[in-house]
Amino acid sequence: MIRRNRGMKFLGGYYAFPGGKVDPADASPEALARCRGLDPATAATLLDADGPPALAYWVTAVRELLEESGVLLACDAGGRSVDLARPEVAAAATRCRDALMASAAPFTDLLAREGWLYDVRPLRYLSHFVTPRRSPIRFTARFFLCPLPAGQAPRLYTEETSEGFWIAPAEGYRRFQAQEMAMAEPAEYGLGYLAQFDSLEALWAHHEDRRDKFGGTVHRIDTFWEKFDWKKLRWNQ
Numbered sequence: 001m002i003r004r005n006r007g008m009k010f011l012g013g014y015y016a017f018p019g020g021k022v023d024p025a026d027a028s029p030e031a032l033a034r035c036r037g038l039d040p041a042t043a044a045t046l047l048d049a050d051g052p053p054a055l056a057y058w059v060t061a062v063r064e065l066l067e068e069s070g071v072l073l074a075c076d077a078g079g080r081s082v083d084l085a086r087p088e089v090a091a092a093a094t095r096c097r098d099a100l101m102a103s104a105a106p107f108t109d110l111l112a113r114e115g116w117l118y119d120v121r122p123l124r125y126l127s128h129f130v131t132p133r134r135s136p137i138r139f140t141a142r143f144f145l146c147p148l149p150a151g152q153a154p155r156l157y158t159e160e161t162s163e164g165f166w167i168a169p170a171e172g173y174r175r176f177q178a179q180e181m182a183m184a185e186p187a188e189y190g191l192g193y194l195a196q197f198d199s200l201e202a203l204w205a206h207h208e209d210r211r212d213k214f215g216g217t218v219h220r221i222d223t224f225w226e227k228f229d230w231k232k233l234r235w236n237q
Helices: 030-034 038-045 055-069 087-101 106-113 169-178 184-193 200-206 217-227
Strands: 003-004 117-119 124-130 140-143 159-163 214-219
Touching: 003 140, 003 217, 030 055, 030 184, 038 055, 055 087, 055 117, 055 159, 087 106, 106 117, 117 214, 124 184, 140 184
Parallel strands: 124 214
Antiparallel strands: 003 159, 124 140
16 A cells, blocks of 8 residues: 555545556557457457546556556567566666656657567456545546466655555455544445455455455535545544
8 A cells, every 4th residue: 555645635534545547648549459368359348438438447547556666567469477586677667667757758769669568467346436426526446356467565755645556455444443543435445445355366256356345425425525624635533
């Protein structure tokens, strides 16, 4: 999990999963064509999206994972996953992230320069949440599961986050209930859901169909937002 910087306009200081918005470049034909493991038509059957092509959400997940945690889901033309244990490959991944964060080129172009493709094979669709109508900042958020690629480890980058760490889902949920970690509904529900499984293998077997398992169109809790002070960016208990 990561902790959003306190100064952020929306949910500053809250604990969440790495992620971000779909950029126009994520939905480009060039980006979709460089995806390995899922085609646009199949993605559309798994994710009912208004706006960008469904497969763009998988592209965004790959890009944001690299931006916020340094984890790279990529493979070569033969389908071999990148091996960041090799110094030259790790250096190339760092170059990609640095150029991406500097907006030097679209991420698809950066991957192409290294001969890499988006490797969306490990990703499984988890959930879909929509902010309430009353929220001044609105978004629709899709969440994915992914095992950590071999030879990689997440890193903390402080452009948008102040903390980054591994935590057992049940422990994270316990801390939320104890008011030790503030979370919005998607992170809370996500941890509660993951805590039901005894192993990654059991979780993966349950997601073999790649379809989302729960969601929240949170119009049902409009009153929830009446307690939030948007000027002070905190909840009024």
